[in-house]
Amino acid sequence: MDGGTGMVGDDAQIFTIEGISAAFLILFTTYLAVSTTTVLTPGDTHIADLQLTQLGNDALAIMDTPDTAGGSSELQEYIMNNDKVNFHNKLAFYLNTLPGTAQKDRIKFSAKYYYRAADSLSKVVEYPFDDIDTYYRENAVTVTRWVYLPDTPVSNPPDMRDTDHPKKVVLLEVLLWR
Numbered sequence: 001m002d003g004g005t006g007m008v009g010d011d012a013q014i015f016t017i018e019g020i021s022a023a024f025l026i027l028f029t030t031y032l033a034v035s036t037t038t039v040l041t042p043g044d045t046h047i048a049d050l051q052l053t054q055l056g057n058d059a060l061a062i063m064d065t066p067d068t069a070g071g072s073s074e075l076q077e078y079i080m081n082n083d084k085v086n087f088h089n090k091l092a093f094y095l096n097t098l099p100g101t102a103q104k105d106r107i108k109f110s111a112k113y114y115y116r117a118a119d120s121l122s123k124v125v126e127y128p129f130d131d132i133d134t135y136y137r138e139n140a141v142t143v144t145r146w147v148y149l150p151d152t153p154v155s156n157p158p159d160m161r162d163t164d165h166p167k168k169v170v171l172l173e174v175l176l177w178r
Helices: 010-037 044-063 074-080 084-096
Strands: 108-116 124-130 140-149 168-177
Touching: 044 074, 044 084, 044 140, 044 168, 074 084, 074 140, 074 168, 084 108, 084 124, 124 168
Parallel strands: none
Antiparallel strands: 108 124, 108 168, 140 168
């Protein structure tokens, strides 16, 4: 002992240096671990596309659900009567209404349906149904829905197959984008 002069010995200085070095090493290791495990992926666009697809499918399902058992749905009525304006307004309402807020979303869309031609089972005809919004190559998704029609629509699409069975099936395709 040095007689209580309060001087620190060499052993204490080494322990202090070792402690400070260990603290820096721990901080540096933590920094490396956190910075290397943060992965930035372009997957965010896929999530938005999936949400838009789900929203489109839900809106078409709502429109294709009849109010009464055995009745016709809004979607069937719009196609049967070639009512493009009311179809556009109703689908825009379903797609752009945000729950719990007065704000509106900005989803745009265009729609067409496909049916088999009368002269061939393999020929499919495209019929434009809603092209009010103009598509300028934005990031878009496509949703589809089979719609059963009780008869030939009043618009009498060209070359629609007229069979003994009065029911017709068309494939409605809606292109959605923001």
